[in-house]
Amino acid sequence: MSIELSLQPKGDYLRFEVSGRRVKGQFGSEMLKVWERVANECRTHKYRRVLGISKTTGPVPRVELYDVAAKAPPMLRRAGCRKVAYVVLGGEEAMQAIKFGEHVAASHLPVTQVFADEASAFAWLMEP
Numbered sequence: 669m670s671i672e673l674s675l676q677p678k679g680d681y682l683r684f685e686v687s688g689r690r691v692k693g694q695f696g697s698e699m700l701k702v703w704e705r706v707a708n709e710c711r712t713h714k715y716r717r718v719l720g721i722s723k724t725t726g727p728v729p730r731v732e733l734y735d736v737a738a739k740a741p742p743m744l745r746r747a748g749c750r751k752v753a754y755v756v757l758g759g760e761e762a763m764q765a766i767k768f769g770e771h772v773a774a775s776h777l778p779v780t781q782v783f784a785d786e787a788s789a790f791a792w793l794m795e796p
Contacts, residue, residue, distance in 0.1 A: 671698040671724060675709055681717035681793060682709055689726045696732030703740035707747035717793050718744070720754040721786060728765035737772035741780060751779040753789035 671688040686702055706718060744752065752773075756766045763784055770782040783789035 670694060671702065673702050673705060675705070677709075677713065677715075678719075680715075681719055682706065682713070682715040683719045683721070684709075685721040685723060687723040690724050690728060691726065692729045692732070695729050696735045699732075699736045700739060703736065703743055707740075707743045707749065710744065710749045711747040714748060716748060716750045718749055718752045719786070719789055719793050720752065722754065722756050722758065722762075722766070724762075725758055728762055730765065730768065733765060733769045734772055737769035741773045751793060753781055753783060753793040755783045755786050755789045757784075 670691050671686055674685045674687075676683040676685070684702075684706055686699075706720070709715065710718065741752075754766070754770070756763045763782070766782050770780060773780045781789075781792055783792070
């Protein structure tokens with residue numbers, strides 16, 4: 669697996685980090701596994717808010733990103749998650765690609781937003 673996941677429970681929200689290299693043809697399935705683990709953690713520990721940090725590198729395959737952005741939010745909603753902030757570290761190209769995913773995800777879980785820094789993401793996540 670080229671993408672690694674670190675789960676970090678923080679009391680009233682779940683923080684996680686993904687790192688590694690995006691590989692075309694593997695990225696989508698690997699990220700769906702990440703979101704499945706995040707959803708399971710939300711279900712088990714009743715997290716309603718999630719803060720994700722992406723430290724992944726490499727090109728973002730849009731077709732795979734679309735698939736992930738369409739499938740992950742319903743998985744999270746069923747697990748009880750109601751708000752997701754996702755921080756993209758890795759440059760403007762990655763941010764623009766993930767912003768595309770944000771628009772897809774928002775149609776499935778309306779309270780999903782992508783950020784370039786963790787402080788802004790955390791502030792938004794904790795808003796009522």
